[in-house]
Amino acid sequence: MLIESWAYCNRWRWVHPGAKGLLTLLAFISAFVATQPWFLFALALGLAMLTMVGAGIPLQYYLRVFVPPLGFLVIGAATLAISIRSTDSLWPVAIAWEPSQFPQVIRLCGRSLACLTALLFLAFTTPMTDLIALLRRLKMPAILLEIMTLGYRLVFVFLSAAQDITTAQKARLGYATVRAARRSLGNMVAVLAIQVWQRAAALERAALSRANDGPLLFLDNEFTGSRSCFAVSGAGGLTLLLLALLL
């Protein structure tokens, strides 16, 4: 939701999504091509600063989204950095640091952070509808795009329905005890499941009523100054790539 709200009101909302996507892609490639850990961490920091300072995302909101995935990174790094060996002594398992893996772990962390910040750059600055339109222009299979479009729209419909149902349940003490809460939650899931089917039928009827013939067709947004945006992002991305290759 946080990314959602900022995607619609950040400073770079009206920059062509293709230009933003191009920079993200080139940043990803740079992250995979680079070997120097300091470059990877610098790349991550640079992208984070670009998102916060350039697009105007406040630090506190950025961190709220940035920090949770770090948990996965820690687990991944730990799997590499710690070795578990079986021993003949009383305690059958020996857990120890594996210093030989440290360079690889650091590189992994750097690469992951760079990729994460690149993705957050795109996510924070581009609304989902523009992203889907970009994928449409890149000739992604129509069926996948339709699933994304409808799925994105329906997330909010069902969130609101779930909120309404839980509010109504709470008003009738549906969450007063653990047992009641379990039952209420189950009921809510059942009701939402039926709603999924009902709403899908209604949406299909509505689409047919607007002369729909199969594929969902939408008009893409217009973006001004696209050429300069592409030039800037392309130049920036290629610079990163060159640096990644050379350093």
Added chain:
Amino acid sequence: MTNPILALHEVAFTYPEGSVGLQNCTLAIPRGSRTAILGVNGSGKTTLCLHLNGILRPQAGEVLFDGQPLDYSRRALKTLRSQVGLVFQNPESQLLSASVREDVSFGPMNLGLEPHEVRARVEQALAAVGLASLADKPVHSLSFGQKKRVCLAGVLAMQPEVIILDEPFSGLDIPMQRDLYAILADLSLLGITLVICSHDLDFAYEWADHWHILAAGKVAASWDLQQIPDVLPQVALLGLGTPKVAELYRELLMAGLIPPLPQPPRSHAELLAEIRRANRKIIRHTAAAR
């Protein structure tokens, strides 16, 4: 009636689960008219709407558009739906995209129009419903009334000849209702045939020039504007009540407080104007008598 734009002829339809939708339903919708389809909940209004744009196919009888029975082939239905637009009651069941502009562009894109034409129609439709300033907002951040207006814009962008609205005023606050009323007036002036399903008799009395009353899937009555003031007792018998303006006018007439008028007032504003006119006459009379 010379060539109604839409007509049903002895249409019968029963839903798969057994509930009766329509029974022996015959009605006609005149071109360019303002038709109200009235009935209590469950009387078959929505079922009727879904027959008018070919979503449901009658099991008996036929539906006619422009004097011709409906062709239920895919291409013909697509053409029909470009000329007969339907705005459903619940906006959440109609909005496909999370972007306002994108959703409104859905209809014209389906018609195979060029992008510049689609863009022009989208802007026109959004301006017509007063949402031009909200065109860049995501749909889920709009209020219920605003979502309803996006749905209407989505149909307007297709520039149909007929627009059917199922309970368009439900859930709207007073300012939004007034706005919608003004939009409907503009559409009527453009010659678009409007069909509104409602159970609000006061609105129908003020706005419609043709009434069809549905009860349990049947057409209980069909009346023109001229006939309506005389048949109000029958309307009351059908369980829909009486338009408040008509009731008040009758009582004021019987009490001799206002003179009989050639055209009975149909709206609250008109009745108020008549009462004030009569009041001024009384004041002048009393002043003259002194």
